[in-house]
Amino acid sequence: MIEASPKDLDAPYWAALEQGRLNLPTCKNCGVWHWPPVSRCAECDSWGLDWHDIPLEGEIFSWTRTWHPFGGTEGLEKPFVTVVVAIPAAGNRRLMGLLEGVADTAPVPIGAAVKGRVSHTRYGETEIPTILWHLAARDGDAQ
Helix, strand or coil: CCCCCCCCCCHHHHHHHHCCCEEEEEECCCCCECCCCCCECCCCCCECEEEEEECCEEEEEEEEEECCCCCCCCCCCCCEEEEEEEEHHHCCEEEEEEECCCCCCCCCCCCCEEEEEEEEEEECCEEEEEEEEEECCCCCCCC
């Protein structure tokens, strides 16, 4: 588990992931989405955040396939695909995660709809929550 102190701005994010939820902040005054969280809003100079549960749904913004091991990836089967996902429900703020269910050499379409789930991965001696994404079927696609 990620150890977060109450003063850590991202503590609500990690706590929600531990419960299988995605929780992201907006400015308490103007409502602008922020990720990573900030202590002071650059849009309105206000202090304070409101946190919102949002669906684990988005669109692939970018991706990379990793074939070689490096520190911290020992628990991941190679190759693996890391994606940056834009979250429409959070003002298109972007989160990283792993894309599951993609063949070793299959292209990953930019803009593809994805749905996520929270899992855990090992980083060193610590289990940390991680978002695993999978390609979502679009209306009219075979399930």
